[in-house]
Amino acid sequence: MKRDSLPAFACSLLEFVLPGPYREAILGDLIEEYTLRSESTSRFAASRWFWSQACRSVPSMVWSSLRSRDCLISISTAMGVYIVMKILEHGAELAISKWVAPQPTTYVLLAPVVFLTSSAIGGCVAARIRRGATKFLALMVMITVAVLIDLKVCTIPVPWWYQFGFLTLGPLAVIITPTLFGRLKQQRALA
């Protein structure tokens, strides 16, 4: 059975959500059982079973992780990184509004760059300290942006997609950048 016939999205979801110690074992068990089921029944039935297992497994594993100390350490790391990230971001925004771009239009253009850069750096730092901390950091970024949008903090009129970009690209930058850097590092090591 080729791995590409597996429900790829369910696999990625589990890979992201499941806590570290048992991630490999659970995914391996599911892949093995999926292979057996798709040979004995149909690929559709096996996929349906895989999805039901994935959806039902996430809450119990996340709850179990929340009860353990491991999760608290990851949350604390994410909080620490988030505070440093916001201080740096605030400093950069102050510098931009004072010296680089005092006009609101230029500020609107530069703010996403600062935000995405700080999110990407934050994600890399969090992943370096603790791998599990990136998902909590991404969640924190998402919640903060959602709250800021809801409170209508931005006084400059901007289109909806501008704010939506902050809401989606910020958490994505936190998650994707360390993965990309990890792959680059692996490729360099192999070369």
Add this chain to the structure above:
Amino acid sequence: MKRGELLGSLEQIILLALMRLDGNAHGMIVRREIEKRTGRNISIGAVYATLERLETKGYVSSFTGEPTPERGGRAKRIFRVEAAGKRALQISEQTIRSMTAGLKDGWGTT
């Protein structure tokens, strides 16, 4: 096992399943055994969450097996029942037995 600390129902079922599987097995085998014997279709996540709890309590131990291609290159986590786990099961069984003693005749009347 501390005095008064009883095993939860899923903990008990998973420990019993591990005992039936010669004392050591990985999560999916345990899940299959439970489904076969009780008809309960529990999630693999619930099995691992319970096994993790049992490991913290010292009732089971685990080790990582070799990664295989059938598992997408991922390693198995094999669990084994420890002496403390067997003792905990015995205590649970004794507790249930002493609590149900004399009740069985009255169960069908309500």
